[in-house]
Amino acid sequence: MSRPRFFAPFIYKYYTRKELFGLQKIYIDPGHGGSDTGATGNGLNEKDIVLDIGHQMSVYLRENYEGMYRRMSRTDDTDVSLQDRTDDANNWGADVFISIHANALDGSVRGFETFIHTSNPTGASDLQSVMHPQILDEMHTFDSSIPDRGEQTANFHVLRETRMSAILTENLFIDNTGDAALLQDPDFIAAVAAAHAEAVAEFLNLTPIDNGDDDDDNDDDNDDNEDGFTFQHWDGSIIRHGDLGDHVEELQQRLVDIGYRLPQFGIDGIFGAETAGAVRTFQREAGIGVDGIPGPETHEALETHIDTFTFHQWDGSIIRHGDQGAHVEELQQRLVDLGYGLSQFGIDGIFGAETAGAVRAFQQDAGIGVDGIPGPETQRALRR
Structure with missing residues (x-):
């Protein structure tokens, strides 16, 4: 495994970055992407759901734990081959590999399951024994009838070709109406993402960040800026090429x-x-x-x-074909304000082909993934 090494004249041993800084590396792999939609059903695409879970998992770890780096195989709707995913994780020197998926069969099956490689490596088995029950328990807080399909093994590429503890999670069945309803619930997605993060943190024994939640006087500490943002880890020095850290x-x-x-x-x-x-x-x-x-x-x-513009009606969840309401109308108004015409139907609060076309045109101009689906990345770009 190739890793950066550091050397000083008084040190008679080469050290990896992890040995020097104690940093764990978490590789988050939202499955599919781009032209590969993954499983489909009930108007949903697997690639969109798992990207949302992966992104929220990464943010949750950043906001709640220290002593680790995170990397994602994709951060938008792009094609990434299986080989590129595993090569990237191996070359980066990841400590764990979490591949996030959703399932489909014939519409009648539902439930949660996880996979590690058929060789059943000890590290992966330990990771599975932590992650599987934690994620399932969190799902059961929303629907106690979700079946446990078990801790399983498989000869999947991302489990076979990775050189670290690797697991693949199958988060319900997208073509089952009951499971699909949960996968369209932003609170459920956020909870599943948090459960993934908490389980990985437990497996790696990560240190929680002290956010001062027990001190009532801290509530307004970061209100100096209108958007509530303050750098917490920057000491005022210039950051240069090769610098690393929080x-x-x-x-x-x-x-x-x-x-x-x-x-x-x-x-x-x-x-x-x-x-x-x-x-x-x-x-x-x-x-x-x-x-x-x-x-x-x-x-x-x-x-x-x-941000000069704020969405008031949009909760950040992905808007899909056929959705309607004030959040769609707000999106349409923003597109029109930016010069993307809706000449046929106008601002009617219904997300159809015309609005999707305007979204695609905006995504193209903004240099982000072009899929006509206004998800979190498109929402951020629309605010700029």
Whole structure:
């Protein structure tokens, strides 16, 4: 396994980054993507649901635990081959690999199941024994009748070709009406994502972040900026190429939150060319010096950046064909305000082919995944 190594004259041993910093690496793999929709049913695509779970899992870990990096095989609706996923995880030196999926059969079957490789490696078996019951228990808080389809083994590529503890979760059956109703519930998706994160944190023995929740005086500590954002880990020094740690991860998360993509490496806590490119784009649009180096001026701009538009009716869940209501009308109004016409039906509160076409045109212009589905990434871009 190839990993960066560090050396000093007084050290007579090479050390991996994990040995020096105690950082765990969590690889999150939302299945399918792009032209590969995965399972379909009840107007849902597996690729969209698992991307939502994966993204929320990553954010939950960042906000609640320290001592780890996270990486996703995809952060938007793109094609990623199975070989690319496992190669990326292996080359990165991941400690765990979590592949997230949803199932389908004939519409009559429902339930939750997990898989590790048929060789039943000890690490993967231990990971499964922690993750499976925790996720299922969380699902049962929404519907106690969800069947437990068991802790299973399979010869799947992502389990066979990864060189770390690897598990694949199958989160209900998308073509079953009962399961599909849950998979369309934003609260259920958030709970499942959190359960994935909590189980991985337990397996890796991650340290919880002390958010000061027991101190009532802290409630307003971060209200200095209108959008409520303050850098917690940055000490004011200039971040340069090759720097790594929580302060870099925090910078990356801020860039992603306000719509600047990191599609190749994501929020990995390492300041490289991709993050520098996002910084340059932000600097250019913010009207400050463009050098790709996040110093005090850039951090001040990132802290004070305020979204000029806010969705009031949209809860952030994916809007799909046939959806209707005030949140769809709000989306349509935003598209029209930005110059994307709805000449046939106008702002009618119904998400149909015309609105999907306007979304695709916007996604193309915004340089994000083009699928005509307004999910979290499109929502962020629409705010910019």
